[in-house]
Amino acid sequence: MKRKVVSVLLAGAMALSLTACGGSNGSAPASTGNDGAAATDSAATQAATADVASEDEHTLSVYAWDKNFNIPALKAAEADYQKNVDPEFKLNIIEQSQSSDVETAITTAASAGDFSTLPDIVLFQDHWIQNFVTNYPDAWKDLSAADIDWSDFGAEKLSYSTINDVHYGVPVDNGTVIFAYRTDLLEAAGYSIDDVTGVTWDKWIEIGSDVYEKTGKYLLSMDGDGNDLPYMMLQAEGKSQFDENGDPQLTSEDVKAVVDVITRAQKANALYLANDWSDYTDQTIVGDMVAGVMNGNWIIPTIEQVAENSGKWEITTCPTLTGAEGYASNGGSSLYVTANCKNTDLANDFLAKTFGAGSTETYDAALKNGGVITCSTKAGSSDVYNEGVEYFNNQAIYSTIVEFGTHVPVVKQSDFHYTAREQVAAAIQNILGGADIDSALKDAQDQLMFAMGK
Amino acid sequence: MNTKKNGFGLLAKQRAAGWAFLTPATLLIFVMSFYPMVQAFIMSLKTGSSANMQWGSPITYNYARMFQDKLFQRSIGNTFLYLIIEVPIMLIFAVLLAQLLNEKHLKFKGFFRTCVFLPCATSLVSYALIFKSLFATQGLINTVLVSLGIFHENYNFLGTPASAKAVIIIALIWRWTGYNMVFYLAGLQNIEYSVYEAAKIDGATGWKTFWYVTVPLLKPVIVMTFIMSINGTLQLFDESVNLTKGGPANTTITMSHYIYNNSFDGVANFGYACAMSFVVFIMVAILAAINMKVGDTRD
Numbered sequence: 001m002k003r004k005v006v007s008v009l010l011a012g013a014m015a016l017s018l019t020a021c022g023g024s025n026g027s028a029p030a031s032t033g034n035d036g037a038a039a040t041d042s043a044a045t046q047a048a049t050a051d052v053a054s055e056d057e058h059t060l061s062v063y064a065w066d067k068n069f070n071i072p073a074l075k076a077a078e079a080d081y082q083k084n085v086d087p088e089f090k091l092n093i094i095e096q097s098q099s100s101d102v103e104t105a106i107t108t109a110a111s112a113g114d115f116s117t118l119p120d121i122v123l124f125q126d127h128w129i130q131n132f133v134t135n136y137p138d139a140w141k142d143l144s145a146a147d148i149d150w151s152d153f154g155a156e157k158l159s160y161s162t163i164n165d166v167h168y169g170v171p172v173d174n175g176t177v178i179f180a181y182r183t184d185l186l187e188a189a190g191y192s193i194d195d196v197t198g199v200t201w202d203k204w205i206e207i208g209s210d211v212y213e214k215t216g217k218y219l220l221s222m223d224g225d226g227n228d229l230p231y232m233m234l235q236a237e238g239k240s241q242f243d244e245n246g247d248p249q250l251t252s253e254d255v256k257a258v259v260d261v262i263t264r265a266q267k268a269n270a271l272y273l274a275n276d277w278s279d280y281t282d283q284t285i286v287g288d289m290v291a292g293v294m295n296g297n298w299i300i301p302t303i304e305q306v307a308e309n310s311g312k313w314e315i316t317t318c319p320t321l322t323g324a325e326g327y328a329s330n331g332g333s334s335l336y337v338t339a340n341c342k343n344t345d346l347a348n349d350f351l352a353k354t355f356g357a358g359s360t361e362t363y364d365a366a367l368k369n370g371g372v373i374t375c376s377t378k379a380g381s382s383d384v385y386n387e388g389v390e391y392f393n394n395q396a397i398y399s400t401i402v403e404f405g406t407h408v409p410v411v412k413q414s415d416f417h418y419t420a421r422e423q424v425a426a427a428i429q430n431i432l433g434g435a436d437i438d439s440a441l442k443d444a445q446d447q448l449m450f451a452m453g454k
Numbered sequence: 455m456n457t458k459k460n461g462f463g464l465l466a467k468q469r470a471a472g473w474a475f476l477t478p479a480t481l482l483i484f485v486m487s488f489y490p491m492v493q494a495f496i497m498s499l500k501t502g503s504s505a506n507m508q509w510g511s512p513i514t515y516n517y518a519r520m521f522q523d524k525l526f527q528r529s530i531g532n533t534f535l536y537l538i539i540e541v542p543i544m545l546i547f548a549v550l551l552a553q554l555l556n557e558k559h560l561k562f563k564g565f566f567r568t569c570v571f572l573p574c575a576t577s578l579v580s581y582a583l584i585f586k587s588l589f590a591t592q593g594l595i596n597t598v599l600v601s602l603g604i605f606h607e608n609y610n611f612l613g614t615p616a617s618a619k620a621v622i623i624i625a626l627i628w629r630w631t632g633y634n635m636v637f638y639l640a641g642l643q644n645i646e647y648s649v650y651e652a653a654k655i656d657g658a659t660g661w662k663t664f665w666y667v668t669v670p671l672l673k674p675v676i677v678m679t680f681i682m683s684i685n686g687t688l689q690l691f692d693e694s695v696n697l698t699k700g701g702p703a704n705t706t707i708t709m710s711h712y713i714y715n716n717s718f719d720g721v722a723n724f725g726y727a728c729a730m731s732f733v734v735f736i737m738v739a740i741l742a743a744i745n746m747k748v749g750d751t752r753d
Contacts, residue, residue: 100719107722111504135503135721224613225701275591275613276699283592429703433615443524450522 053120053340060347061092061119062335063102068301070123070333071095072370073172073362077354080362085353092119099125099333103132109340110136120341121351123172126160126332131415133163141337143167146348148356154375156410161334168336170351172366174375175296175332176405177232179318180303182217183393185291189214196292197316200323201233201261208270208292217291220265221284224273226418227425228295228330233258236318236326240411241420248420248452250427250445256437257321259424263431273432294318296330297401301371303391310391315400327407360384373401416452423448498728503721516729525704526730529712532619536708537687540623545679547631549672552638553664567639571632578629582696585625586612615705618698622706625693630686634679641675642668677749681742688738709734 053061064070071093078091096102102122109115118139124132133140144166150158153171161169181193189211196207208219222229234240239254249255265271272289274280284290286305293303303313317325335355337347354362358378366372367384374380380402388394414420427444431437498516500507510516520526554560555567573581588594589611596608611617645668653663669676691710694700700707700715707715709730716727 104718107504107718111722111724113505131721136505138505225699273613275610275701279590283590287592426703429701429705433703447524450524 053116053118053338053342055342056090057343057346058086058088059090059092060121060341060343060350061094062121062123063094063096063105063119064123065096065099065101066298067095069298069370069372070172073366073372074123076365076369077350077359077362079365080354080359081350084361085349089350091350094119099123103128106132106136106139106338110139115139115338115340118338118340120343120347121335121337123333124169124336126157126175126334127413127417129160129169129334129336130163130413131417133168134415139339140168141339141341141344141347143170143337143348143351145344146170146352146356148352149358152358152376152378154377154405154408156329156405156408157332157334157375159410159413160332161336169334170356171332171334171375172355172372173298173332174373174401174405175298175329176373176401176408177236177295177318177326177328177330178297178300178315178397178401178404179294180292180300180313180315180392181219182291182309182312183314184312185211185215185217193314193316196319198323198325199319201265201319201321203323204319205261205265205268205270208265209268211291212269215291218272218284218289219270219292220294221272221274221280221290222294223277223280224429225276225425226421227262227273227428228421229262230255230258230424230428231417231421232294232318232328232330233261233320233326235328235330235409235411236320237322238409238411240413241424242412242414242416244412246412246414247454248414248416248445248448250420250424250448251438251441255424256441259428259431259441260437261321262428263437266432273428296332297373298331298371300397304371311393313392314395315392315397317404327404327409329405329408367398373398375402375405416448419451420448423451494728494731497724498726498732500725501723502725504724507725510725516726517733519726520730520733525707526709526712528704529707529709532706533688533690533708535619536623536626536690537684540626541680541683541687543623544627544631545634545676545683547627548634548679549638549669549676551631552635552642553668555635556639556642570635573629573631574633576629578692579696581629582625582693585621585628586697589621612698613702615702618702618706622693622697625697626687626690630683634683637675637679638672641672645671673749677745680749681745684741684745685738688734688741 062074064074074091074093078089078093081091082089096105102124105118106122106124109117115138146167148167148170150167154174157171157174158167161167161171179196181196183193186192186196186207189207191207191210196204199207204219211217211219231241234254237254237258239252241248241250241255243249262271266273272284274284281302285293285299285302288306288309293299304310317327320326335351337344337351341347353359355376358374358376360379360382363372363374363376363379364382364384367374380399385398385402386396387398389397423444426447427435427440430440430443497507499510499513501510501515502508512518551570555563555570560566590596591608591610591613595611596605599605600608609617611621649667649671650663653667658666689710690708691714694706694708694711695714698706700711713727713730713734716723716730
């Protein structure tokens, strides 16, 4: 009798294991997605399941993800359009917890062949868009019908959202890299901001090491998991992780030199590698562990969260291997109209008359409320851009950044940007763990080639 | 006597009732489990982005790809490492705890049992996030260890491959020991007290009673918990995603996490993800079969 009970139990366990496994094989994307960290934002998941595109002829819906940064910019555009075009216009901004939620939403909709879950417009990361347009061409509506003067925008920025000479996206921000320093901490170590401008990375590591010794703060921090540094440093040299044919070249001398700088900086306590993105922003920057921050200028609102350090920061260019001033660009995003948009004319008109027109009203408010810096030359010349910013010791950082932006070299882009980035980050972790630099980069190159199917 | 009344025999009636009870569940299992499994297998033979999938050339493209995928091989290694270290420790803990809490003279039994079981009631994501903040470089564990003088400076538990794996194993043990303990408690309560009395009269010590009486009688339950734990560990996902994100440098990634990354990280590669899922499925089936064979008490 007892044996029978046990065999039933065992059979039950087997059946459970089988069904559970079957479930994970074939279940709909939504259910697996809910297990992930992304699902912690309940608002986002709710939004993703409902039909969010607008039926109303005066309303558009849009996905965006940063309430300190791009959401204020969208609100500025909404106010601009209400005031100057359509008083009844309403922009329904649906906040996502992170940019990858938007990517997942597109993947899910495109895989199911049902775009009705998408909003009218999405904000999308520049480094991902080429990959997504290539793989999911039906998810997007191009902007050839929109009346936009494209020559007003920076060429580097447009190189992301233009695919096969067709414009898909309207730029919102500008990813120009800044290197911000705490001047008080530099001073405490006997340096000034001029000492870290136009220097070689070798000299910079020396300075960083001194700063750490005297003040206990790292001169730079980065997310060690999705490391942005190698890409930015390479671009500042005018180099790319990919050659002209789009093949990865992670074993090249350039990549090796940059990776070598990063590992030496980490060992010299000039650089702190956080475990993940939230550690990078919350622990190292907001947690006041660093004397310097280098990233796309969208990082500025994060720096500004530490109110007591107001007036102590200044920005400059990044170091290079040769000692010339380095200019780069990282991240940034643009607005794209999705296949689910039923009122394409309104969407095109809204984009063309706000962000697309270089409207000072939109961009000035976006700058004031969200710190969003334009790459439109027209909007970038307004008075607001030339005002000094108190947090940055009254330096006119915005016009400085627009100026930096004009020097950024255009480097070879690839659909596999993030895969390459991850592999280089992994190689750096392995080198710090004791691996040899050549073999670690060789591994990264092999993995990347494998991921690209080459 | 009334068998002819409705044109149905009593036996036929019973059969019909049996089928009526079985049908809904059978249909559901077919639609919700077996059909997706077949679909997943078909998909595992295809390649390309999820919006435009084509038959692989050759048809086994995705399966052949796995043999060259170092990351997938590493994820298998990691998963089995968790399995080999975590499952025995957890089950031994669970048996010992069950034995303790089954003690006749123990006071506040209900309270202790609730305490041990309580971790199971927490959500996988939230407990993983709590462990993450406990073991963060500036977290509680580091603060305590440094102030006690055990460590000189804060240690990056989640940023170092070996310790990150250890943290995942510790978290798993915390989360699942109570769950398995409940099965053992139920099993222990099914053992007649007279068996223990007989053992006592024969002069068996506490340890001997445990080893020669309790464990053999618990064997069926032990086999079942083994199968469930192996199965659960092979599908480990939440801890890898939420505690370490598979990092540093993918050294702690599990098979399910890698499959998820292939499906939902950027552009979906459902074909390859399905192929890997099938490999996991086969592994679970083989391990469960071995386990049942080993646990089979029939001669």
